[in-house]
Amino acid sequence: MANDLELVDVVKKFGAFTAVHGVNVAMPQGEFFSFLGPSGCGKTTILRMISGFIDPSAGAIRLAGRDLNGIGPNKRPTALIFQNLALFPLMSVADNIGYGLMVRGVAASERRKVVDRMLELIALKGYGDKRIDELSGGQKQRVAIARALAVEPKVLLLDEPLSALDLKLRQHMRHELRALQRRTGVTFIYITHDQGEALAMSDRVAVMSQGRIEQIGTSTEIYNNPQTAFVAAFVGENNALAGKVTAADYGYGAIETAFGKLRAANPRGMKPGEASVLFVRPERVRLAEAKAETGSDNVIESPVLDGVFEGPVANILLENLGSERPITVTLANDGATPRVSRGERRRVRFSPDDAILLPPAGAAHGAGGHA
């Protein structure tokens, strides 16, 4: 597949402050691509550069090989969906959807056809004459998408479009957005700080921190094989045990932590003597029976701080030596969940294959950043 949109070494500076540090991404036509990162990491800035409202300080943005530099937002084949939707309150639903076509000089009869098709696409047939303030939150959301799609953009840019909706509707709209994207085949670039949203909808996700891309990959890659401590800690729940690498061999490494020596996968090839953090997902940690054989598993023992029942799962929190963040063990509610009492010392185990050694956050940048 041809690369549709490319960002090459894109930098954005606001005065002395660098909001985006050399971002590189390339995405094929028709991809659902998400930028995921905490507030203030530069997501909106990237989106506004792609849509043309601000210019990059350095680097290039290309669409189908054409450099977009110097082309205004009203001339770009991109459409932006604003965080607050920015529907036009003084126009009807149909006029909102048809606005892009109207300013392009498309005849009224032709326009009406497109608007009707769009209304059908977003399942709001017959809503054309309604006023915007007569719509529910989810309906407004869909009208905003229809308004953007009506001009047949090559790339649809969405800036946290679901953040204003309540939880149920948000989950429903995830499916709708994904389905809409498949049906139209338009490249979607989706911005969010909600990792569940990003993982559930995207073909690929770029995880960002402080203006840099930490890692680009599919949802599974990001979740199962984080390349930096930031990604490991930001995406999903993760237990972190800090320490110093003592040995490294054949893709594995040993780390000396407050709980003693532990073994884990070492994909970044960390060397003995280096400071490191061991990450292991709560759902990969199991309770170890009192005197049972643990084989090559890592075993740690710590007092129970709390047990939290959450319905489908139960979390057991253990004291983490040398850190305020407790160690979480997530157990599926399969009817055989053991009872634990506060203060009791429990042994837990996890396989070295389920744990990963990474440099501490902020230690080395530029591990990711290539598509």
Next chain:
Amino acid sequence: MSEAIRRFGAGGVAAILAGVAFWAIMLIAGPMLLMVDLAFRPYLPNPADVGGPLDVHTVSNFAKVFLDDLNWRVFVKTIYASITVTIISLLIGYPLSYILVRSTKSGWVGILMIGLLIPFWVNEILRTFAWQLLLARYGFINTTLTAMGLIDEPIQFTNTDFGVQVGLIYAYILFMIFPLYSTMESLDPNQVDAARDLGAPFWRIHWDIVIPHTKPGIASGCIVTFMLAAGSYVVPELLGGTRAIWFTKLIYLQFEAINWNLASAYGFTLVVLCLLFILLMMAVFRVSLKDIAR
């Protein structure tokens, strides 16, 4: 209300309310009603006749106002000139307000606002005198233009309707800018960006998004500017002299002639005709009172 009673006591609240009522009824509504009443009574030179059998309600004053051809000419001229003043104020005020609103983020807005306001710390009469100095036959503008060789003869600005209009625009433009600014400020900048993103060129964004949103501000700015221009006395007096006469001058002349009844009829006529004109314009531009109050 109960909060106010707790703070000031029942007597205190009653005193405040009484004060406000006195101010509104005796000092605002009272004199106006008195003026209307005066307008419908004949002028009686002998004070002894006032309140006597001769002092009856009549429309004779209005007959005098309406039957005089000069009155009509001055009235039409006043309305026409005030419309021009209003339109030009709008044409200057709209882009200025838009620039102000768009520069709120950059911190420039404070400086621009002060720049607009400082001249208005000076009394209206003094400001108008300043314009007289600029516009006079051998004033700043004429001497500059002559020095630059652009004109041979000084242009007559003062004592013309043009000069009066320039002065009126300067005097009242803030009354246009403030309502425009405050309605424009409530427009979500994302709306402008969204229109632009959908492909709208500059002028379409204004026509489709900014102007419809600003309509209430445009309406109230225009009404206030128009009423102030049509009812201005100082500016036409100082810049128009004896040649460019405003309707307010006619009212004043009657007061000067101690014919308060006829003067009141002139004043009442001006207010009513201006109101009718505004209602007509609101109907033409489909602006409702609700819009203006928004």
